[in-house]
Amino acid sequence: MHFKLFLFIFFFSILSIQGQNTYVKTEHGLKAEIDSLVIELQFYTSKNVRVLKSKKGFDFEKNSLSVIAEPKQIEFKIIDADAHTVTISSDDLIVALDLVSGVVSFQDIKGTSLLKEKSNGSHLDPKMDVNEPSFRVKQEFQLDKDEFIYGLGQFQEGKMSQRNQKLFMRQDNKETVVPIIQSNKGYGVFWDNYAPTTFYDNPEVTSFDSEVGELIDYYFMYGKNADGVVKQIRTLTGEAPMMPYWTFGYWQSKERYESQEETVGVVKKYRDLGVPIDGVIQDWQYWGDNYNWNGMTFGNPEFPDPEKLTKEIHDLNAHIIISVWASFGPETTPFKTLKDKNMLLDFTTYPERAVNYWPAKPDDPLAGVKVYDAYNPEARDIYWDYLNKGIFSKGVDGWWLDSTEPDHLDIKDKDFDTQTHLGSFRKVRNAFPLMTVGGVYKHQRETTSDKRVFILTRSAFAGQQRYAANSWSGDIVSNWKTLENQISAGLNFVSAGIPYWNTDIGGFFAWEYPEGIKNPSFQELYVRWLQYGAFTPMMRSHGTTTPREIYQLGERGDWNFDAVEKFINLRYRLLPYIYSESWQVTSNASTLMRPLFMDFSEDTKALDLNDEFMFGKSILVAPVTEAMYTEGKNDSLATFDKTGSRKLYLPASTEWFDFWTGEKFNGGQEIEKEVPIDIMPLYVKAGSILPLGPKVQYANEKLGPIEIRIYPGADAHFTYYDDERDNYNYEEGAYATIEFTWDDSKNKLTVSDRKGDFKGLPKNIEFKILKVQDKNSSGIYPSTTKTNFLYTGKSKTLRIK
Structure with a gap:
């Protein structure tokens, strides 16, 4: 306009x-x-x-x-x-x-x-x-002096409310600029x-x-309230499409898997162990040396047959996404094509040196890598053309668009004078991720509707939710303070209207732990980080130098292995809940990972909490962000002679059930929860219906039976959603919903007629209804009432005492 x-x-x-x-x-x-x-x-x-x-x-x-x-x-x-x-x-x-x-x-x-x-x-x-x-x-x-504001993107200072500070907002590795604020005034x-x-x-x-x-x-x-504000943001800048179902499973990554045999082998080991996994990520250098940086071909001889690579992973019922950058080495065909058309930007980017190790030495030869002009629609066409022919056509399932801020090394003011298609780089600097991510999304949608776009990316700008982008928090350091700061960083990011965000589980740089995965202190940090990661929109383990695969921790029966496996399995059991909540993100402009002000705006004690959040509208998550069983040092040992605890606040206006025990608490109070290494505090809001799936090895293995947990104390409603899970037919109405309604005063659950249809919809689903109640006469938690029935798509009402 x-x-x-x-x-x-x-x-x-x-x-x-x-x-x-x-x-x-x-x-x-x-x-x-x-x-x-x-x-x-x-x-x-x-x-x-x-x-x-x-x-x-x-x-x-x-x-x-x-x-x-x-x-x-x-x-x-x-x-x-x-x-x-x-x-x-x-x-x-x-x-x-x-x-x-x-x-x-x-x-x-x-x-x-x-x-x-x-x-x-x-x-x-x-x-x-x-x-x-x-x-x-x-x-x-x-602003009012007692007003709270949130948003602005991702800044890792550990603050929830963005009042009383100064932020220089320019895209960077760990700082993501989304210049949107929202107030607790609505x-x-x-x-x-x-x-x-x-x-x-x-x-x-x-x-x-x-x-x-x-x-x-x-x-x-x-918007009158936080969800209303998010709805207005997306009304202006675009709605968030559905992510593929499998993206909500567990993802394993490392910087980097050095051959296609190693990459496939990771998935095979998970399958052999019986630990669920849905995705593996191939990081950089599959293209060869830095002169061929991001050549959008498999130039590394350790990756001789990319079609075989993707087929073997698919045959294991898993998926692969691959690292692609916004820059090109001088020996690549894309570089030469873009250079001839004057579509490369003139500033120093990563990698500055030609060597394949980090950090490079000052006398190492320059790599000559340049960022492309993503503001130019013709350059975006060229980018996709090479990406499609060299990688997408090989069967890759999605994109890890790295350095989309992009990396800008040795920053000089004259760099911002560089001319882009839309004027000076200075004028459009912060919109670069929107342009490059948007180009990939739009072109893949034009290429096929049979496979949903999925983009993991390191940077974002306002409106990027419309491009199926899940941002991560950058190359962060492995320590407890960084883990703690991820919580408010992610919550402020989603407050700006972009719902999908995640973090490198364990932190990217583990240089504070030279012994890495073998060190109990790092293992404790990793376990707690993974527990938190199970309640972010993408559960993805990644880092450099220190491998993160579960079999690196030890074996079944070891405290670290068992704690990690427990939460990976929990993530998979929660998939029906997560996918249904993601439908609310798409259809009703909701948010999956929710700051407390979104749901408890009248509770002043909840407005500036930076260490807990809601996952969906039912589950309160309180991550553990301090060492309790090691000294947090490289040479410390794990000791479990006493159990640590974590204080947390339960918001007012509702009651809460301990997810693990079923114990009920009044809201509006601080409590202390014991947190053995395999427990992270989780509380379910009274008046919730929580669907839990079966134990599986991958997301699409089987549908049921589905356990429907009722948390009484208030009326409840939940919309259960499903579709074909990896195409865009849902945009044409190919999906189905089931409404669950709980009448608390009558102890009555009504399951509606199923609405809608799609290819592959099962005729029948086994539902196991479980009502979680306060402790029984023996003091045992939880006291439950169970009712099982075969749902055939027709309405049914059950009374559950």
């Missing part, structure tokens, strides 16, 4: 207030000239308002890279509120513009204040961006600028300050 902000729309009636600036009613709102500024308010929906502020006479076009929605035709009213204020209102919002100061403020339809710009808080300071006239762009807001703001930006907050002011831009451009999104 194009905006010529220096023009007025003359075919609308011009309204004026005596002695004040004029404004013009437009198709979607209004436009006003105030001193040197042109200010426009546009309703995209009744809950979404775009605010644009530009300099008079400045001619430009702004095509949003993130927003794909067009403004809808909605009813709105314009009222001259007083001598210098005009308001524009929809069914949900009142937006006021001060025609003297240019300050914009937002209220709900009842007149309750939500957000207000700060007086004199709009700044467009002229500057040259290379040879283009531009501005330093800044907007200041005034609104969000998307700062639509792609340049490096400083976010600043203190009790007096909250601001976004971008290095370059044509205008101030942001969206105010009113």
Whole structure:
């Protein structure tokens, strides 16, 4: 959509207030000239308002890279509120513009204040961006002093609320920029600028300050609650498609498997052990040396037959994704093609040196690797053409798009002068991951609908959820503080509207543990990290130098092996719950990994907790983030002569059941839970229905029987979802749902008629109904009532005492 902000729309009636600036009613709102500024308010929906502020006479076009929605035709009213204020209102919002100061403020339809710009808080300071006239762009807001805000992407400082800090937001290995905040007051703001930006907050002011831009451009999104805000984010920037079912299983990776025999062998060993696995990841250098970096061919002689590689993995009922980068070595065909078309960016990226080891030495020869211009649609076409012919056609199931921020070594200001298809690199820096990930998604969708796109990627920008992307937290270090910081990093990331996120289980760099996997201290850290990883959207073990495969830990009967196997099996039992919740992500703009403010916004004690979260809307997860059975050192031993414990908070307004014991607790209190090495605190909210699948070796092995756990104490509802699991037929209605409804006062469970159909839908499913109750007369947890029945697709009501 194009905006010529220096023009007025003359075919609308011009309204004026005596002695004040004029404004013009437009198709979607209004436009006003105030001193040197042109200010426009546009309703995209009744809950979404775009605010644009530009300099008079400045001619430009702004095509949003993130927003794909067009403004809808909605009813709105314009009222001259007083001598210098005009308001524009929809069914949900009142937006006021001060025609003297240019300050914009937002209220709900009842007149309750939500957000207000700060007086004199709009700044467009002229500057040259290379040879283009531009501005330093800044907007200041005034938040309530007791307000909490979340989002901004992934920053690993361990903070939940993003108040009272300064963040320099430029894409980096472990920092992901998504310039969206949402407030516990039920609104969000998307700062639509792609340049490096400083976010600043203190009790007096909250601001976004971008290095370059044509205008101030942001969206105010009113959702009333956190899920509503996320819905508005996705209304603007795109919905999240369904991930393949198998991606929710367990993933094993290492930097790196050095031959196709080794890669296949990992899956074989898991199958031999009877430990579930669904995916293995092939990291870099299957292409050969660094001069052939990311050549999109299997140039390494240790990978002589890629079709055989993928076939053998598929024959083991597993899947493979493969590392692909946004850069190319000088001996590769893609490099030469892109160079001839001037589609390579001129700055130093990884790997800087030609050697296949890290760290390289200063006198090692340069590799000559360059990043491609992902902002150029023709370059994205070329990228996919080589990717499709060289890798996708070999049967690979998905993509590990590494370095999508991208790596920028030895940063110099002149690097940002580099020209891209959309202007200077400075102008569009933070949108690079959106461009390159989007190119792969769009091209694969055009190539086939028989295989769902799945992309694991190291960086993201606003709107990337529409590209089937699951971001991970970068090359983090293996230690307890880093593990703790992952929790709030991931929760703030998903608060910006992108639901799929994960982390290297165990941390990437294990250099604090030279003995690695053989060291009990690292093993304890790894076990706790894996327990946490079982409750993130992708359960993926990965790291360098220190292998992470379960058989490296020891053997069955060893504390470390058994604890890891227990949680891998638990992950698989939870797949029906996870997949049904992922359908809510797609169909209702929900979020799978949920900060507590999403579900307990009235509980002030829950608003700034950075060490626990909800997984789906039923399970409270409290990861263990400190050593209890070793000293946390490289030379320590594991001792289990006493059991450690972990304090956690149970949010108010509900009761909670200990997942492991069935013991019931009142919410609104802190409790202490014993945590032997094979237990991480999990609590299920009263009024929950939790489906658990059978024990399997891979996700699609068998459907049932399905255990339906009822956690009483309140009425409950759950939508059980299934489809063909690895194509896009669900977009045409090829899926089925079953509604489970629990009437707590009548102890009655109603299972609805099945709605919908798809190829391969089983006619019958065995359901095992289990009602979890408080302790019985003997003091044993849990006391349960069990009822089994064969579901044939027809409604059934059961009374369960």
